[in-house]
Amino acid sequence: MVKYTEEQLLELQSHAVVSKKDALEAFNALVEEVKTQVPDDQFLNGRRRSSVLGTRPVFRKKKADPPKVDEDGFIISSGKSTRKSVSASDDVEIQQFRELNLKVKSSKISSNPADSSTLVDQPKVAFNAFDALMDSDGDSE
Secondary structure, eight states, X not given: OOOOOHHHHHHHTTTOOOOOHHHHHHHHHHHHHHHHHHHHHTTTTSSOOHHHHTSOOOOOOOOOOOOXXXXXXXXXXXXXXXXXXXXXXXXXXXXXXXXXXOOOOOOOOOSSOOOHHHHSOOOOOOOOHHHHHHHHHHHHO
């Protein structure tokens, strides 16, 4: 890097080119405008994916309703029961279903690798009609 002394700088000051103030002000205004637009355009698609940040997403759970109390001081249930009552006819059907013994057909497939000697097709004896006709023609003579 070239270093200048103070005397050399003072001599070169008269030859230096100074930019116009209008162009400099317009450039600074353009830079400020771009600075204001960049943060607005940064996240156009809304919320970023939470796994990028390394944290789990926060799901807002609905708070449980406080228990309702009647005028006597007893707590009133919400009416949502997990078990339903069973009528007499349904009870018989349920008992019959429980008594059924379903047999599951077990698969008879081996998990061992296949043996190549068992894969070869065995010769099959089949009836050949043409051979039978030829034999019958020969027998009639």
